[in-house]
Every structure is written in structure tokens, then in C-alpha cells.
Amino acid sequence: MGVAELKKAELYYHKSLQENVARIVQRSGVCQIIESEDEPDARLMEAQAQLAVCEGQEAHLRYLFRALGSHYTDPVSSIGRMLGEKPVFSLDELGELAQETDLKELASSVKTTESKLNELRIEISQLKVTAGVLSNIKDFPYPLSVLREGTQTLKGVLGTFSIAQLDVFREDLAAYSDETELFVAPQKTKDKDVWVVLLYVRAREQEILELCAKDGMTFVDLPVHISETAAGEASKISDRLVECEHEESAILQGLARTADEWMPALQGMSDYWRILRDRYHALATSAATGSTVKTCFWVPAEAVPALRKQVEAVGPAVAFIASDPTEEDHPPTLLKNNAFNRPAEVLTNLYSPPVYGQRDPTSSMAPFFFLFFGMCLGDAGYAIVIASVLWMLFRKYRKIPSGTKNFMNLFCAGAAATFLYGLVTGSFFGDFIDSFPFMAFLRPLKDALLLVDPLKDPVTILGIALLLGVVHLMFGLGVAAYDEFRRGNYADAAGGKISWILFVLGLLLVGGGSAGKLPSFLYIIGVVMAAAGTGLIFWYAGRGEKNVFLKVGLGLYALYGSTAYLGDILSYSRLLALGLGSAVIGSVINLLGKMIVGVPFIGWLLAILLILGGHVFSLAINLLGAFVHAMRLQYVEFFSKFYTGDGVNFTPLKFQTQYVEVFDEI
Amino acid sequence: MELLGLALALFGAALAGGLAGVGSAIGVGIAGESAAGVMSEDPDKFVKCLMLQALPGTQGFYGFIIVFMVMTKLNMFGTPLVVSWLQGLMVFAACMPVALACWFSAISQGKASAAAIQMISKKPDAVGKALVLPAMVETYAVLSLLTSILLLMFGVQLG
Numbered sequence: 001m002g003v004a005e006l007k008k009a010e011l012y013y014h015k016s017l018q019e020n021v022a023r024i025v026q027r028s029g030v031c032q033i034i035e036s037e038d039e040p041d042a043r044l045m046e047a048q049a050q051l052a053v054c055e056g057q058e059a060h061l062r063y064l065f066r067a068l069g070s071h072y073t074d075p076v077s078s079i080g081r082m083l084g085e086k087p088v089f090s091l092d093e094l095g096e097l098a099q100e101t102d103l104k105e106l107a108s109s110v111k112t113t114e115s116k117l118n119e120l121r122i123e124i125s126q127l128k129v130t131a132g133v134l135s136n137i138k139d140f141p142y143p144l145s146v147l148r149e150g151t152q153t154l155k156g157v158l159g160t161f162s163i164a165q166l167d168v169f170r171e172d173l174a175a176y177s178d179e180t181e182l183f184v185a186p187q188k189t190k191d192k193d194v195w196v197v198l199l200y201v202r203a204r205e206q207e208i209l210e211l212c213a214k215d216g217m218t219f220v221d222l223p224v225h226i227s228e229t230a231a232g233e234a235s236k237i238s239d240r241l242v243e244c245e246h247e248e249s250a251i252l253q254g255l256a257r258t259a260d261e262w263m264p265a266l267q268g269m270s271d272y273w274r275i276l277r278d279r280y281h282a283l284a285t286s287a288a289t290g291s292t293v294k295t296c297f298w299v300p301a302e303a304v305p306a307l308r309k310q311v312e313a314v315g316p317a318v319a320f321i322a323s324d325p326t327e328e329d330h331p332p333t334l335l336k337n338n339a340f341n342r343p344a345e346v347l348t349n350l351y352s353p354p355v356y357g358q359r360d361p362t363s364s365m366a367p368f369f370f371l372f373f374g375m376c377l378g379d380a381g382y383a384i385v386i387a388s389v390l391w392m393l394f395r396k397y398r399k400i401p402s403g404t405k406n407f408m409n410l411f412c413a414g415a416a417a418t419f420l421y422g423l424v425t426g427s428f429f430g431d432f433i434d435s436f437p438f439m440a441f442l443r444p445l446k447d448a449l450l451l452v453d454p455l456k457d458p459v460t461i462l463g464i465a466l467l468l469g470v471v472h473l474m475f476g477l478g479v480a481a482y483d484e485f486r487r488g489n490y491a492d493a494a495g496g497k498i499s500w501i502l503f504v505l506g507l508l509l510v511g512g513g514s515a516g517k518l519p520s521f522l523y524i525i526g527v528v529m530a531a532a533g534t535g536l537i538f539w540y541a542g543r544g545e546k547n548v549f550l551k552v553g554l555g556l557y558a559l560y561g562s563t564a565y566l567g568d569i570l571s572y573s574r575l576l577a578l579g580l581g582s583a584v585i586g587s588v589i590n591l592l593g594k595m596i597v598g599v600p601f602i603g604w605l606l607a608i609l610l611i612l613g614g615h616v617f618s619l620a621i622n623l624l625g626a627f628v629h630a631m632r633l634q635y636v637e638f639f640s641k642f643y644t645g646d647g648v649n650f651t652p653l654k655f656q657t658q659y660v661e662v663f664d665e666i
Numbered sequence: 667m668e669l670l671g672l673a674l675a676l677f678g679a680a681l682a683g684g685l686a687g688v689g690s691a692i693g694v695g696i697a698g699e700s701a702a703g704v705m706s707e708d709p710d711k712f713v714k715c716l717m718l719q720a721l722p723g724t725q726g727f728y729g730f731i732i733v734f735m736v737m738t739k740l741n742m743f744g745t746p747l748v749v750s751w752l753q754g755l756m757v758f759a760a761c762m763p764v765a766l767a768c769w770f771s772a773i774s775q776g777k778a779s780a781a782a783i784q785m786i787s788k789k790p791d792a793v794g795k796a797l798v799l800p801a802m803v804e805t806y807a808v809l810s811l812l813t814s815i816l817l818l819m820f821g822v823q824l825g
């Protein structure tokens with residue numbers, strides 16, 4: 001168990017077979033393509049043309065999704081889709097659909113509609129602006145053509161003045177009293193500006209406009225076609241606005257219809273072109289001569305025989321060679337664990353998968369993760385809630401993708417640990433059983449199972465937490481020592497790992513013995529272990545030096561590293577703190593519930609709401625805490641002892657779909 | 667003056683609950699700003715961002731736990747115990763680790779969360795590592811909670 005064995009496969013085939021071969025390779029879903037290192041012009045050119053076609057179609061699709069997506073309500077929720085609720089199509093069906101559909105034309109027709117909609121919206125906003133201006137001068141009695149064209153002798157100008165400036169302007173205007181007429185729109189109390197129309201004799205236009213500008217008039221232009229009276233134009237505009245809004249909603253309905261009609265098909269096609277793009281990308285990165293193509297890929301050893309049979313069935317012009325990876329290769333990593341450990345692969349991959357051929361930490365980590373998760377959440381009631389939610393999801397969704405399923409199973413196992421820990425610490429939705437008389441029937445059961453109550457005896461739990469920390473850390477060091485032994489690095493194993501195990505355990509025995517909690521022979525064993533550990537640490541740190549003083553100095557410095565172990569072990573005290581946290585928050589919610597029951601008439605309802613809401617909230621926050629901290633103890637304290645990661649995940653060429661599920665029968 | 671002890675104890679509890687809450691509010695706020703920025707580009711990262719944003723929120727709860735424990739210790743839900751001013755001061759002192767460490771650690775954790783949120787906007791697969799970085803800060807809040815609990819349970823003798 002651990003990292004699956006991979007083979008490096010080379011596939012040689014005649015160019016005419018490329019479609020068939022690539023299809024089989026992609027359908028198998030177990031081949032990670034290795035890009036050819038040859039010059040681009042020694043690659044398969046035809047596939048690159050096909051690749052460009054796929055990318056072109058995907059560009060149209062991206063546009064269509066953007067334009068139509070907001071007018072479409074997807075019948076499948078995004079959570080449902082994540083849990084595998086996707087319509088099923090065969091690749092051939094989708095292929096026919098893609099051949100029949102002219103995406104370019106559809107995109108351009110949607111584009112036309114969209115630009116019509118935009119024009120309409122611009123018109124609407126312009127009309128609204130004009131209507132706003134007209135509403136200010138609705139009492140102006142003359143036709144507005146006087147502003148643009150004027151009459152033979154008269155012309156007008158429209159604009160605004162600040163209220164303070166208006167009086168100044170009136171005074172200045174008095175000089176032209178018989179050659180101008182000033183219309184001032186009625187003011188509302190809050191207005192800072194006032195609308196005016198000034199009519200003047202055409203002959204003096206320049207002087208008067210200069211005067212206006214000098215006194216701070218803001219000139220306002222009306223659109224060209226406005227020529228009737230303000231009231232008349234305003235009613236024309238409001239008619240046009242109604243028309244425009246009708247047109248707009250008709251276009252929107254049209255878009256919604258198009259979306260309803262096309263989106264399901266577009267989703268299928270989007271996945272289809274994605275599949276083809278991946279396929280042609282694989283081909284386009286294959287090496288090619290005049291008539292032969294060579295595709296290389298990584299494939300799990302156990303999948304080789306079946307794959308060989310399938311590709312060789314294509315025709316005699318196919319050769320399949322599988323070999324072991326060499327020193328120069330950098331194979332990706334595919335984790336392979338039993339059903340119990342598999343969910344925890346998620347955690348390994350979240351950190352970083354191991355380099356191919358190195359140890360997979362999943363199986364050593366999984367039991368600890370579940371235990372720590374259980375201790376942090378630590379409530380049987382919450383565990384039942386989590387398990388029920390997961391059970392309902394599993395029942396409703398039958399085709400959950402494996403990645404999501406692993407993640408859900410991770411929480412199933414975590415919930416089991418939480419349940420057990422909740423039982424032995426007597427925590428069921430906090431102190432729910434003790435808080436409410438109607439739960440009294442469960443009290444004897446709870447008390448019978450109770451081993452230790454963290455609220456009354458936190459020190460015992462703290463001791464257990466720290467002890468678990470020691471076990472976890474020593475286990476990590478043991479694994480590291482084992483790995484060093486296997487590689488033949490005996491000095492590293494003894495001096496760098498086993499020495500610390502001896503040292504830490506020895507000191508613990510000494511401490512326990514001198515406190516009188518352990519039999520005295522263990523004390524003696526402890527002294528011997530600690531001394532042996534110290535000796536090894538000194539030897540290992542100074543083994544490269546000849547100078548005795550330097551040897552001692554390096555040894556002391558290495559011994560100073562023991563503070564890190566102290567910190568690491570104390571870090572496990574979070575198991576107590578987080579467990580206590582869930583218990584206390586749960587109890588407080590119950591307490592508040594008990595207090596609020598006393599409210600007349602609706603007290604019981606308020607209490608139910610408060611207890612439900614409170615526990616949901618408490619569960620959410622404690623679940624996050626339990627997950628993060630149980631994970632952190634693995635990543636920071638445990639992995640640092642023996643694991644570096646730095647691998648690359650195995651990502652095979654497969655039917656990678658977002659909206660539909662695709663199968664392929666050949 | 668016989669209530670001085672009780673007042674001191676409550677003052678300590680109030681600081682534990684209040685300052686830890688202040689820290690969490692600031693920390694969650696800092697992380698929230700960062701999350702909103704990332705989500706304006708990619709709304710699908712909501713769940714990941716929310717998880718990271720919630721991390722500095724726990725300090726507020728640690729403060730609350732201490733408030734509750736002080737109230738239980740003083741039997742506030744029944745007839746409050748009469749405590750001397752020296753005992754009250756002891757309770758006050760026991761509250762201080764949580765009040766101070768949670769206050770400041772939540773703010774720092776908020777900054778680390780904000781940075782981690784930026785990190786997953788560029789590398790969504792690194793969410794595991796992104797969760798661990800702010801959790802490193804939380805260690806000290808957890809230790810302070812533990813210190814306060816131990817001080818309250820074993821350091822302060824009432825009654």
C-alpha cells in the first residue's frame with residue numbers, strides 16, 4: 001500500500017490510426033501523457049490544426065455562456081453537480097450534436113441581439129436624461145425649437161445658475177431689458193441650482209452669451225430633434241420610453257428563450273470540445289515522423305495488461321512498450337491505499353504528495369488524524385448530526401465522484417471517532433442530557449459510559465493529550481529511522497532519529513520516576529536511555545569534526561534542539577482546549593435555552609429555536625476548528641519528523657467534464 | 667467594600683470576553699476584506715475564503731469560555747459566592763492570559779488569514795497549506811486559554 005507502481009509506456013502507431021488510438025487512451029483514463037521533448041516541428045502537425053479548431057469552438061462557447069448564462073436557471077444545483085448529478089451522454093451523441101450545431105452562427109446571432117439590447121439601453125438612459133431636463137422647464141411656454149434654430153430675430157439658451165448667482169445675473173441683464181426675456185423655472189426648496197431659459201435678440205447673441213458665461217451659467221444642450229414645447233416633448237418621450245421598455249423586455253425574453261433552448265446542449269458541447277481539446281493536445285505533443293507517431297505516457301503497472309489488449313486490437317500497426325522508470329525520469333505519484341486509509345489521501349494531497357518511490361504517509365497518519373479530530377470536536381450529538389447529513393447525501397446522490405466521496409468519507413470516519421470520544425466524555429450536544437428533564441432516560445446510559453469529564457477533570461485529558469503527542473512524535477521519528485535504515489543510512493537513523501527517541505522517552509521516565517508515579521526500575525531504565533540518547537546525539541553532531549572542543553560545542557547545540565520537542569509536545573494541549581471549547585459552548589447554549597423557556601407563552605418555541613440555531617453554529621465553528629487543528633498536528637508536528645512531500649499528482653488524460661457525464665462505447 | 671472581590675473577578679471576565687472579542691472582530695474583518703477582494707474576481711472561492719476568514723474567530727470563543735468558567739466558579743447562575751478582594755484579584759489575574767493573548771493573536775491571525783486567502787486566489791490547490799499557516803498563530807491563543815483554565819481551576823481557591 002502507498003504509492004502505486006507506474007510504468008513508462010511508449011506507443012508507436014501509424015498516423016492513420018491516431019484518432020482511434022488516442023480515443024482508447026483517453027477512454028481508459030489511466031494514462032498521463034509525457035510531452036515529447038523533440039522540436040515542435042517534429043510533432044504531430046495535423047493534431048495541432050485540430051487543437052486550434054477545438055479552441056475556436058471553446059471560445060464561442062465561452063462567449064455564449066457569458067451572454068446566456070445570466071438568463072438561464074440551471075435545473076441542477078452546483079452542489080448537486082459537485083456530488084455527481086449530471087446528465088449522461090455518449091461521446092458519439094455529443095459528437096453528432098457538435099457537428100450539427102453551428103456555434104459561430106449562434107454566437108453571432110446572440111451577439112447581434114446583445115448589441116441591439118445595448119443600443120436600446122443607451123437610448124433609454126438618454127431619454128431619461130432628456131426627460132429629466134424637460135421636467136425642470138415644463139412651464140416654459142414656447143416651442144423649444146427657439147433654442148436650436150431660433151426665429152429670424154430671436155434665439156434662446158438653456159442652462160442653470162446657482163441660486164446666489166441668479167440675482168447677480170438679473171442685475172447684469174437689466175442693461176438689455178427690452179432685448180431679452182428670462183424664464184426662471186419654479187424652484188424647490190432643496191435645489192441649489194435653478195433652471196433658466198433666456199430669450200434674446202439674435203443680433204446681440206455674442207455679447208449676451210459672454211455675459212451668461214461670465215456670471216457662471218452652465219449651458220445645457222437638448223438633443224437635436226427636440227422642437228415642440230417642453231410639455232409636448234415630455235409626453236412624446238414618455239411614450240417612446242414605454243415603447244423602448246417593451247422592446248427591452250421582449251429582447252430579454254427572447255434571450256431567456258434562447259438560453260432555455262440552448263444551454264443544456266451548450267453544456268454538453270462544452271464538455272465535448274474540452275474532451276477533444278485534451279485529446280488533441282495529447283496528440284499534438286506526441287513525436288511524429290513521416291508516417292509514425294510516438295506517444296509516451298505514465299500508466300499504473302496494474303492497468304498495463306488491459307490497456308495493451310485494447311490498443312493492440314486497433315490494428316497490426318500499433319506497438320506498445322512498457323518499461324520501468326529510469327533514474328532520470330520524474331514519474332508522478334498515484335496514491336493507493338485500503339478502504340480505511342483512502343479518505344485520508346485527501347490530506348496527504350492537500351499537503352503535497354510524496355515523490356514517486358518514497359513513503360506514502362497516509363496510512364501512518366490516518367488513525368491519528370481521526371483520533372485527534374474526534375478529541376477536538378468531542379461530542380456524540382454533533383457526530384450523529386454529521387453522520388446523518390452525510391448519510392442523506394450518500395442516499396440522494398448515487399454517483400458521487402471519487403475525490404468528493406473520499407472527502408465525505410473522511411468526515412464519516414471523523415464522526416465515528418467524535419462519537420466514541422463524546423460517549424466516554426459524556427458530551428451529547430454539550431450537557432443536553434443533564435440539562436433537560438425529558439432527556440433523563442438517557443442519563444444512566446451516559447453515566448455508565450462516562451470515563452472522564454473534561455469539565456471537571458481537565459488535567460487528566462491534558463495528560464492524555466500530551467501523552468498522545470509523545471506517541472505521535474515518537475512514531476514519526478520511528479518511521480523516519482526505519483526509512484533511513486532501509487536506505488542504508490545507519491548513522492543518520494541512529495544519531496538523528498533513534499537518539500531522540502531514547503532521549504525524550506528516557507527523560508519522561510526519569511520525570512515520572514522522580515515524581516514517584518512510576519516504579520523505580522523504570523527510573524533507572526530512563527536514566528540509561530536518556531544517557532544513551534545524549535551520547536548518540538553528541539556523537540552524531542560532532543562526527544565530522546576532529547577538534548574535541550568543537551565536537552562538544554556542536555553536541556551541546558544539537559541538544560539545544562530538544563526545546564523544539566518540548567514545543568511540539570505542548571502543541572498537543574490543543575486537543576484538550578478545543579474539546580473543552582465544544583463542550584462549554586454546547587453547555588452555554590443549553591443554559592440559555594433553559595433560561596429562555598421561562599418566557600410566557602412562547603418560551604418553549606424561543607428555546608427550541610435558540611438551541612437549534614446555537615448548536616448548528618457551534619457545530620460549524622467547532623467542525624472547522626477540529627479539522628484544521630487535527631490537520632495541523634499532522635502537517636507541522638508529525639510530517640516534519642519524516643516527510644517532505646514535493647511529489648506531483650498523477651493526472652491522467654481522461655474525460656474531464658464539468659456539466660455532463662460522458663461514456664464512450666467503441 | 668465586600669463586593670470588591672466580586673467586582674474584580676467580573677472585571678477580569680469582562681476583559682477576557684471583551685478583548686478576545688475585539689481581537690476576533692478585527693482579525694475576521696481583515697481576513698474578510700481580503701476574501702471580498704478575491705471573490706470579486708472568482709466568486710466560486712466562497713467556501714474556501716469563508717473557512718479562512720472564520721479562523722481568527724475562535725479567539726472570541728476562547729474568551730467566552732473563560733467568562734463562562736468564571737461565572738460558574740463564582741456560582742453566578744445561583745447565589746454568587748462572597749469573595750475577598752484578594753481572591754477577586756486572583757480571578758482577575760487568571761483571566762489575563764486569554765484577554766491579552768487572544769486579543770493580539772486574533773489580529774495577527776487575521777493578517778495571516780488574509781495573506782492565505784491571497785495565496786489560494788493564485789493557487790487554489792494549496793488550500794491545505796493555506797489553512798495551516800493561520801493555525802500556527804492560533805497555537806498561542808490555545809495555550810493562553812489553557813493557562814487561564816488551569817489558573818482558574820487550580821490557582822484560585824474560593825469558598
